[in-house]
Amino acid sequence: MKLFDKGRDHVMALFRIVFGFLFLCHGASRLFGLFGAKAAEFGSWPTWWASLIQVAGGVLVTIGIATRPAAVLCSGSMAFAYFTVHQSGGLLPVENGGEAAVLFCWGFLVIAFADRGLWSVAGAFRRAPAQLEPAA
Secondary structure, three states: OHHHHHHHHHHHHHHHHHHHHHHHHHHHHHHOOOOOOOOOOOOOOOHHHHHHHHHHHHHHHHHOOOHHHHHHHHHHHHHHHHHHHHHHHOOOHHHHOOHHHHHHHHHHHHHHHHOOOOOOHHHHHHHHHHHHOOOO
16 A cells, blocks of 8 residues: 555646646637537637636646636536536436536546645745755
8 A cells, every 4th residue: 555655646646637638628629629629609608618617727737726726617617517518418427428527527626625736837836945945
């Protein structure tokens, strides 16, 4: 179990980075019409706005700036998507095509509680002044 304890911070940082990047790609596909998807019409509710949240939140979580608020917003947007878009298609996510929405919702909730972890821009700025102090 020591191996898992030693690697926890690194794995959580990788999880945050990869998860945020996947969410960014998910939003970019609809916001900009990338990866074979059709772009949402500018300002259309809720698709364009959800895509904007996905891109902005994905960037913030990936680089580790304002991670907790961004993760809470991303989690909430996916809960909204699940209950307004997918839930009417069936009770379970496998029935209604909402697996991605559920996974993103819960994953971002984990990130919100875990914070930004290692390898974040915000963490680098917090550590920088301490590293510049002269050795005594």
